[in-house]
Each structure stands twice: as structure tokens, then as C-alpha cells.
Amino acid sequence: MSMTDRQLLRVAGEIRQQLKQLRQYRHVQADSRLAAVETDLASIIKARRRLAICRSRGWEAAAGRVLRQVAGTIRDMPYRLSEVERAVGVCEMQPPALGDIYKDLKQADEEFDELIWQADENTLAVRTDPIELNHVFLGEFEIRLHVPNLGAMRYHNVYTIAALDPHPAASNEHVTHPHVSDERLCEGDAGAAIQAALANGRVCDFFQIVQAVLTTYNPGSPFVSLDNWDGTPCYDCGYVAASDDIHWCSCCEHDFCGECTSYCRRCDETTCLGCLAECRVCGEQVCTACMSVCPECGERLCLTCRDELQCPCLEEREDEDDTDEDQARQAEQTREQQAEVRDFDILRQAARATATRVGVDPA
Numbered sequence: 563m564s565m566t567d568r569q570l571l572r573v574a575g576e577i578r579q580q581l582k583q584l585r586q587y588r589h590v591q592a593d594s595r596l597a598a599v600e601t602d603l604a605s606i607i608k609a610r611r612r613l614a615i616c617r618s619r620g621w622e623a624a625a626g627r628v629l630r631q632v633a634g635t636i637r638d639m640p641y642r643l644s645e646v647e648r649a650v651g652v653c654e655m656q657p658p659a660l661g662d663i664y665k666d667l668k669q670a671d672e673e674f675d676e677l678i679w680q681a682d683e684n685t686l687a688v689r690t691d692p693i694e695l696n697h698v699f700l701g702e703f704e705i706r707l708h709v710p711n712l713g714a715m716r717y718h719n720v721y722t723i724a725a726l727d728p729h730p731a732a733s734n735e736h737v738t739h740p741h742v743s744d745e746r747l748c749e750g751d752a753g754a755a756i757q758a759a760l761a762n763g764r765v766c767d768f769f770q771i772v773q774a775v776l777t778t779y780n781p782g783s784p785f786v787s788l789d790n791w792d793g794t795p796c797y798d799c800g801y802v803a804a805s806d807d808i809h810w811c812s813c814c815e816h817d818f819c820g821e822c823t824s825y826c827r828r829c830d831e832t833t834c835l836g837c838l839a840e841c842r843v844c845g846e847q848v849c850t851a852c853m854s855v856c857p858e859c860g861e862r863l864c865l866t867c868r869d870e871l872q873c874p875c876l877e878e879r880e881d882e883d884d885t886d887e888d889q890a891r892q893a894e895q896t897r898e899q900q901a902e903v904r905d906f907d908i909l910r911q912a913a914r915a916t917a918t919r920v921g922v923d924p925a
Contacts, residue, residue, distance in 0.1 A: 565667075565677050573679055573686060574663040576709050581657040581763050583713030592649035599642050602635050609635075658763040670766035684709050688769050689726065693739070695779045696788045700739055701727035705772050712760060720760060721768075723747050723776070731786035733795040733802045739776060740784035740791075747775060750783060798822040798834060813837035813850050828852040828864055843867040843874070 565573070609632045616625035658666075667686075671677035674688035687706040694700065704724045711720045722745040725738035734743070741748045749756055752775050759768040779788060790802035797816035809823040810816075811834040818834045826833050826849035838847040841864040848864045855862055859875035867873065 565671060565679055569679055570664055570667045570671070570677075571660075573709070574660055574667055576684070577663050577712065577763055577765065578657055578660050580709060580712035581761070584761065585655070585657060587714060588649065592646070595642065595646040595649045599639075599646055602639055602642060605635050606632060655762065663763045663765070666764055666766045670769055673766060674769060678704075680706075686765065688773075690773055690776060692727075693777055695740065695777075698788050698791050699729055701725060701729050703739065703742075703776055705769055705776075707760075707765065707768065719746065721747075721772070723772070731791050731802075732793055733790065733800065734786055737785045740779055740786060740788055741775060743785045747772065748783060748785065749775065750780060796822055798836065811837055826852055828866060841867055843872045 609628050613625055613628045613632075616622075616628060667677065670688065676689070678687040678689070679685075680687060685706045685708055687704050690703045690705070692699070692702050702725075704726055705721060706724060707721045708719070723739070723742045724745055725742075728735075728738050731737040737743045738745075741750070752771055755771050756768060759765075759771060781787065786802075793802035794808045794817050795802045796808070796819035797811075797814075798818055799822055801819045801821070803819045807820055808817045809820065809832050811818055811823065812831045813833055814837050816834065823832055823834050824838055824847060825831065826838065827846040828848050829852050831849060831851075833849045837850050839850070839853055839862065840846070841848050841853070842861055843863050844867055846864065852865050853862060854865050854868045856868060856873040856875060859873065861873055861875065863873055
């Protein structure tokens with residue numbers, strides 16, 4: 563349903579009021595630019611007095627430093643003067659008459675079949691036809707002009723682009739159009755024309771320019787290229803690949819590109835690089851499902867090496883057992899030798915005692 567003439571007049575009045583505020587804001591900008599030039603001129607005048615003092619006292623090195631500072635200030639002057647000239651030129655622009663804005667709104671209402679006024683948000687909007695670029699269907703969009711923000715375009719987002727039937731990029735749900743991210747348009751070369759149309763109250767031109775940007779694809783500056791629009795992003799590196807080039811990891815259950823996947827050397831399942839680990843024994847890359855731990859030492863090793871008792875700690879324990887057996891044998895031999903010595907001493911003492919009783923020399 564189109565807006566009534568009364569609604570159009572009311573919106574035209576609101577737009578004109580905002581453009582008058584914009585003109586006042588631009589006066590403030592011009593004053594700021596002039597103040598910067600005034601500061602530079604004051605710096606040059608001060609430098610001239612310092613230079614005169616240096617010359618009178620023969621301070622050549624100090625004079626050189628003063629001149630270098632002046633040279634730096636002078637280099638910035640052309641830019642500051644051009645900024646002043648631009649600001650003054652913009653201030654000369656008068657807000658359009660109420661009748662001109664009304665006619666422009668009327669034209670926009672006819673051009674786009676319907677001009678929508680959202681009173682709760684003070685937003686003026688038009689809707690595009692369904693857009694398809696390079697055989698990629700993107701759906702309809704609503705161009706929303708936030709009228710209260712016209713008075714301070716530099717600090718506020720004046721308009722947004724809302725997808726009515728979103729078909730976002732597979733890699734980023736916030737990108738609903740190659741040149742729209744988070745409802746903000748990458749204006750590209752159309753930026754100056756869009757800003758000029760808004761500043762002059764040419765709302766119909768503004769809607770037409772934005773629509774032209776939406777219906778045109780610039781392969782040099784998309785948020786997401788149309789070639790990768792329907793692809794699947796790699797969970798690891800983010801690369802968007804066609805469905806045939808995407809592999810599903812059976813361990814973490816995510817999609818990965820070919821560069822970020824491999825396979826388990828035990829179960830042969832496709833696995834991402836992050837879910838593979840090297841078995842300490844055989845050195846093979848094994849998935850988490852085929853990886854285990856040694857119940858004795860807790861070392862991570864594959865199931866095959868664990869079942870075949872190939873953990874290094876087993877050899878260490880065998881060496882320790884052999885060492886313990888050797889030590890036990892040596893201890894037993896020592897005990898036997900000691901027992902033999904004790905038995906010999908007992909026999910010798912008995913022989914001596916017998917010899918003494920019979921009067922025989924013990925030696």
C-alpha cells in the first residue's frame with residue numbers, strides 16, 4: 563500500500579529538518595578546518611620570532627631546527643587549505659525546498675511500486691525485486707533509510723540493507739549479498755554519489771543508486787565471492803570448497819578441506835589433522851578412536867601396539883626383572899659361601915678341641 567500524500571508531506575518535512583541540521587553541522591566542520599589553518603599560521607608567526615632571535619645571537623644550529631619545523635608545517639598547509647575549501651563549498655549548499663523533497667518521494671513511491679514508512683523506527687524503505695547474480699539466487703532486499711541519522715551522516719549509519727528472504731554465504735551467515743555484511747553495503751565507487759544524493763535530499767536517486775549496486779557484482783571486492791557462495795567452509799582453515807572437496811572427520815564430526823585431512827593408519831577412516839596423533843612405538847598417525855594408553859605407564863600408543871605388548875615400559879620392566887634375578891642369585895651364592903665358611907670354622911674348632919684332649923699338637 564502506497565503512502566498517502568499527507569504521510570509523504572510529513573516525511574518530507576522530517577527529511578528537510580534533518581538536512582538543515584546537517585548544514586549546521588557542516589558549519590561546525592568548516593570552523594574546525596579554519597581553526598587548524600589558524601593554528602598553523604600562528605605556529606609560523608611564532609617560528610619567525612624564534613628565527614629572528616637565533617639570527618641576532620648567531621645560533622645557526624637552532625635556526626636550522628626552527629626552519630625544519632616551519633617546512634613541516636608548510637607541507638601540511640595545502641591539504642588543510644583544500645579541506646577548508648571543500649568544507650566552505652559544502653556549506654553553500656542550501657537544503658532543498660519542502661515541495662522538491664515531496665516530489666522526489668512521490669517519484670520514489672512510483673518507481674519502486676511502494677514506499678514504506680516505518681513510524682516506530684522513523685525509517686523510509688523500498689524493496690527490490692528478487693536478485694540473482696551469476697546464477698546465485700540472493701532473494702529480495704529492503705533498503706532502509708534512517709531519517710533521524712541524516713543530520714549527522716559522518717557519525718551514524720544512515721541506511722541499512724536487510725535481506726527479506728536470506729540466502730547467506732555458506733561461510734558467513736552475516737553476508738547476505740556479496741557486497742552486504744551485517745546489513746551494511748560496501749559502496750565502492752558509488753559511495754560519493756550515494757552521499758551526494760542523501761545530502762541534497764534526492765531520496766529517489768539514493769534508492770536507485772543503492773539498488774544498482776545490489777544488482778551488480780564486482781568480483782574485485784566482495785565480502786564472499788559468488789564462486790564460493792554455496793561451498794562448505796573448512797572447520798580448520800576456513801577455506802570454502804565445493805561439496806565434493808569437503809571431507810567429514812569421523813572423530814570430531816566437522817567438515818574439512820583436503821589440505822586439513824588425512825586418514826587413520828589403523829582403521830583407514832578419514833580424519834582431520836587435529837584428531838590424529840603419532841603412536842610412540844610404531845610412529846604411525848592414528849585417530850583418537852584407535853589410540854589407547856598403556857595400563858602400566860600411561861604412555862599413549864595405538865591399540866595394535868598395546869595389544870602386542872610393544873610398550874617400551876615392558877622392556878624396561880624385563881630388564882629390571884633380570885637385574886633383580888641376578889642380584890638374588892648373587893645374594894644366594896654369598897649366603898652359601900658364608901655358610902660353608904661357618905661350617906669349616908666349626909669343624910676346625912672341634913678338631914682343635916679333640917687334639918687338645920688327647921695331647922696332640924693342634925697344628
